Each structure stands twice: as C-alpha cells, then as structure tokens.
C-alpha cells in the first residue's frame with residue numbers, strides 16, 4: 099500500500115456523521131488531520147458525535163452545520179454556508195441515508211426515501227461541485243449498498259404506483275450508483291473523481307426510526323453475524339476518501355476496499371442521463387451546467 103499524502107489544509111465534508119458509519123468515517127478523517135465539516139440534523143447525539151470527532155482530531159477542529167437533508171431549502175442554505183467558509187473541498191462523502199416504513203412526503207412534496215437518499219446528495223454535490231474540482235485531487239464518495247436494485251421504473255421513482263420500504267431503499271441506492279457514474283463521465287477532463295461503495299451490512303442505528311414489520315426485519319437482520327461493526331463498515335469509505343491506491347480512479351463501485359461490478363443497469367448511460375434530467379427538474383437545477391463548465 100502507498101504512503102498517505104500530507105493532509106495539511108485538507109477539507110472533508112461528510113453527511114450523516116451523527117451516527118454509525120458516518121461517525122466512524124468522520125472520526126478517522128479527523129484523526130488523519132483533515133478539517134472535517136459535518137452536516138447533521140440538530141440532536142443531542144449530533145452534538146455528542148461532533149465532540150467525538152473533535153476529540154480525535156489531529157488537525158483543525160471539526161465544523162458542524164445543521165441541515166435536514168429532506169429539505170431542499172436547508173441543503174441550499176448549508177451549501178451556501180460552506181461556500182462562504184471554504185474555498186475548496188478535498189473530500190465530499192455523501193453518507194447520510196435512511197429508510198421509511200410507510201410512504202411519506204417531504205415539505206417539497208417528494209417521497210422521503212428518494213428525497214433524502216438520492217435528491218439530497220444530488221443537490222448538495224451539484225451545489226459544492228466547483229469547490230471539489232478546485233481541490234488538487236477532489237474526491238466524491240457515494241455511500242450506496244450492494245443491495246442496490248437491478249431495475250428502475252421511472253413511473254414509480256417515488257413509489258407513486260406502489261410503495262415498499264425495502265424497494266424504495268434499494269432503488270435509492272441504485273440511484274446513488276447511477277449518479278456517481280454519470281457524474282464521473284461529466285467530470286472527465288477535471289482532476290476530480292467520484293466513486294460509489296457499499297459499506298456492507300452494519301450494526302448501526304439504521305432502520306431504528308421505522309415501525310411494524312420493517313423495524314422487526316431490520317432488528318432481526320442486525321442480530322445476524324452478517325452485520326459488522328460500524329468501524330469495519332467505515333473502512334471502505336475512509337480508504338476511498340484518502341488512499342493513494344485510488345488516486346485518479348473514478349466511476350467505479352467498491353466493497354471491502356476492492357472494486358466490485360455493480361448491477362448491469364448501472365452501466366446504462368441512457369438510464370443515468372434520464373435520472374440526471376429528472377433529478378435536475380425536481381431540485382430546480384434544470385439548465386444549471388455552469389458549475390462543471392466553470393470548474394473544469
């Protein structure tokens with residue numbers, strides 16, 4: 099394995115660092131000397147998580163910004179605050195994610211799984227993209243799952259025809275991979291890279307917000323030996339964010355710090371381009387290509 103580079107003046111932005119895999123990832127990056135910028139919802143455990151990351155920091159103290167990623171207004175606000183405080187982003191880790199027992203809509207009128215797991219990282223990444231491209235070798239990491247769906251019904255993107263918590267979740271994790279691959283194509287010619295990963299099954303707080311069968315299912319799964327600690331699960335995120343081994347590598351899917359072939363549909367550029375267009379329309383970004391052009 100190659101030697102890590104200096105992390106002096108390196109900035110890592112991470113979502114979902116209040117718990118589980120994101121908290122371990124943030125702690126590791128802070129321990130490696132990155133200035134970690136945490137985006138979380140306000141809660142006591144978010145405050146405790148920030149303190150944990152601060153205690154591990156060997157470089158600058160972590161910065162915490164609050165945003166509910168189910169709200170596009172709050173994503174825009176947090177992106178604007180980061181843009182005011184930082185000139186570049188070396189690592190952007192879209193880690194926050196959730197699953198919901200029943201179909202719910204956000205304040206923007208969007209199904210919640212699709213909003214939090216796909217549209218939120220899509221919008222946040224687009225709003226911060228030029229800062230990533232401005233870094234020496236900016237990296238975007240999408241925390242997806244090996245359970246990503248093998249098909250995408252554009253007429254049921256938001257569970258309009260039928261809703262099932264697991265189908266909505268695996269669809270959103272497919273969208274993470276499609277977004278990563280499409281963005282990698284669009285970033286061709288820049289120094290920035292974007293990859294997707296699966297942390298593998300992990301015993302985190304994931305699913306604890308659900309009720310009924312989905313909650314029982316999630317709790318039962320977490321009792322199986324398949325589910326690893328958040329420390330083990332965070333390894334691929336940390337490796338993709340920091341390792342010289344993956345310098346310049348882009349548009350790939352990883353698990354256990356090794357490249358893995360993602361489902362066949364993820365390699366269809368027409369599906370990815372269509373999802374991109376729909377996502378732009380739903381986030382008010384339609385026609386906004388200037389941030390890639392300007393940064394390239």
Ligand SMILES: NC(=O)c1ccc[n+]([C@@H]2O[C@H](COP(=O)([O-])OP(=O)(O)OC[C@H]3O[C@@H](n4cnc5c(N)ncnc54)[C@H](OP(=O)(O)O)[C@@H]3O)[C@@H](O)[C@H]2O)c1
Nearest residue numbers: 114116117118119139167168194195243299300302303304
């Ligand atoms: N655990 C697994 O088995 C597994 C397997 C494959 C992939 N993954 C992926 O790994 C990622 C991390 O999950 P985890 O297992 O670490 O779960 P977790 O312990 O539940 O952590 C999820 C994080 O996302 C944040 N989040 C959720 N909804 C949010 C919202 N609306 N706004 C802002 N932040 C929000 C949570 O914040 P709060 O503290 O405010 O809720 C929390 O920090 C997810 O993308 C998940 O899909 C997990």
